[in-house]
Amino acid sequence: MTQALDICIRGAGIVGQTLALLLARERLRVGLVRPTPAPGAAADVRAYAINAASKELISSVRGWPDAPHATPVRQMRISNEGEAQLQFDAEQLGVPALAWIVDVPALEARLAQAVGFQALIEPLAAAQGAALTVVCEGKASRSRAEFGVQFLANAYGQSAIATRLHCERAHAQVAYQWFSKGEILAFLPLDGEQGNSVAVVWSVSTQRAADLLALQPEAFASELQAASQNALGQLALSSERVSWPLMSAQTSQWVGPMAPPSAGAWALAGDAAHAVHPLAGQGLNLGLADVAELSRVLHQREYWRSVGDMKLLRRYERSRKTALASMGGAMDGLQQLLTRQDAPLQTLRDWGMKGFDSSGPLKRWVAQRAMGINQE
Numbered sequence: 483m484t485q486a487l488d489i490c491i492r493g494a495g496i497v498g499q500t501l502a503l504l505l506a507r508e509r510l511r512v513g514l515v516r517p518t519p520a521p522g523a524a525a526d527v528r529a530y531a532i533n534a535a536s537k538e539l540i541s542s543v544r545g546w547p548d549a550p551h552a553t554p555v556r557q558m559r560i561s562n563e564g565e566a567q568l569q570f571d572a573e574q575l576g577v578p579a580l581a582w583i584v585d586v587p588a589l590e591a592r593l594a595q596a597v598g599f600q601a602l603i604e605p606l607a608a609a610q611g612a613a614l615t616v617v618c619e620g621k622a623s624r625s626r627a628e629f630g631v632q633f634l635a636n637a638y639g640q641s642a643i644a645t646r647l648h649c650e651r652a653h654a655q656v657a658y659q660w661f662s663k664g665e666i667l668a669f670l671p672l673d674g675e676q677g678n679s680v681a682v683v684w685s686v687s688t689q690r691a692a693d694l695l696a697l698q699p700e701a702f703a704s705e706l707q708a709a710s711q712n713a714l715g716q717l718a719l720s721s722e723r724v725s726w727p728l729m730s731a732q733t734s735q736w737v738g739p740m741a742p743p744s745a746g747a748w749a750l751a752g753d754a755a756h757a758v759h760p761l762a763g764q765g766l767n768l769g770l771a772d773v774a775e776l777s778r779v780l781h782q783r784e785y786w787r788s789v790g791d792m793k794l795l796r797r798y799e800r801s802r803k804t805a806l807a808s809m810g811g812a813m814d815g816l817q818q819l820l821t822r823q824d825a826p827l828q829t830l831r832d833w834g835m836k837g838f839d840s841s842g843p844l845k846r847w848v849a850q851r852a853m854g855i856n857q858e
């Protein structure tokens with residue numbers, strides 16, 4: 483490609499690749515910075531809960547993986563250490579699925595394939611000048627630091643252990659979450675509708691994570707079987723265990739002009755702009771909503787504005803700050819309510835879950851927000 487770039491995207495994770503495809507569809511010339519992967523880098527063991535809005539967005543750019551890699555969730559069961567149980571059901575809510583559990587390597591590979599077919603996207607080994615630079619480098623973004631932007635982080639003192647399990651009983655498209663002694667365990671159904679594998683996310687204190695990771699695989703699987711109240715019978719690990727420190731974080735600034743002598747402007751998207759607890763499986767969904775909004779703002783720009791016009795980018799910033807304020811606050815509140823062990827909070831939790839479970843309209847409203855529909 484010989485022409486100058488309109489947009490340079492730094493970071494080719496799911497958010498960066500989706501944005502590149504959305505913008506190429508607008509006939510913009512896009513550079514996508516993808517560093518060469520370290521040799522022997524292990525495949526991601528995670529599977530993400532993707533909501534309906536994100537599924538539609540990814541499908542629109544031909545990035546949605548084949549059926550066995552995207553399992554529809556029919557029911558979600560949430561239990562705490564007391565008796566209370568909360569249940570969401572796709573049929574009752576009148577939707578085809580509450581979410582789709584998507585294998586991360588399969589999704590990344592399908593997006594990379596779509597990027598490869600798009601002539602307006604140029605793969606880059608290093609950043610180049612462009613009217614607009616979008617940073618999609620994830621939580622530890624170097625460019626964000628280079629632009630002097632603060633990332634206001636609040637560590638939860640917890641780590642999330644992710645792994646995969648083969649289960650004695652089929653998951654029947656049910657996603658489970660258990661809250662106990664300040665810990666949160668999630669089983670997410672994998673391998674299609676008949677599957678009996680699950681992706682695990684276990685949020686525990688940093689010390690307990692170290693202890694659990696030191697266990698032999700069989701002993702670790704027994705701990706999981708006990709914590710999951712034997713819901714899927716005998717369990718066996720089918721992948722490595724990997725852990726991530728958990729934090730909530732938000733950028734102090736979403737957009738800005740490039741410092742001279744560089745021209746143009748920059749914007750942040752995805753985990754480079756925010757991090758939330760994986761409790762509700764919303765981190766990537768928020769990142770995809772960022773890039774949907776950025777491409778909408780660029781699509782609707784007045785014909786005389788460049789894609790690096792600050793007035794335009796401020797529209798993106800305002801809209802995403804507002805969306806993040808409600809989601810980030812809700813995640814923090816939920817994390818506190820569900821993991822703190824004080825007796826009054828536990829009573830409130832039991833009472834709240836029972837009341838909430840029988841509250842038709844409120845429950846429906848919360849479920850729709852989580853599914854990325856009816857966001858007004």
Ligand SMILES: Cc1cc2nc3c(=O)[nH]c(=O)nc-3n(C[C@H](O)[C@H](O)[C@H](O)COP(=O)(O)OP(=O)(O)OC[C@H]3O[C@@H](n4cnc5c(N)ncnc54)[C@H](O)[C@@H]3O)c2cc1C
Nearest residue numbers: 493495496497530531619620726752753763764765766767
């Ligand atoms: C255990 C766990 C479970 C989760 N489950 C869910 C879930 O169910 N649903 C959900 O919505 N979210 C979930 N999340 C959150 C989700 O992982 C993130 O929100 C998502 O990965 C963010 O995507 P991203 O593309 O912004 O960043 P990343 O996935 O971090 O990708 C950033 C990319 O940029 C590249 N990069 C970094 N630095 C540079 C650089 N200097 N130059 C060029 N490239 C660079 C990296 O190599 C990487 O490819 C979970 C998170 C965790 C930890």
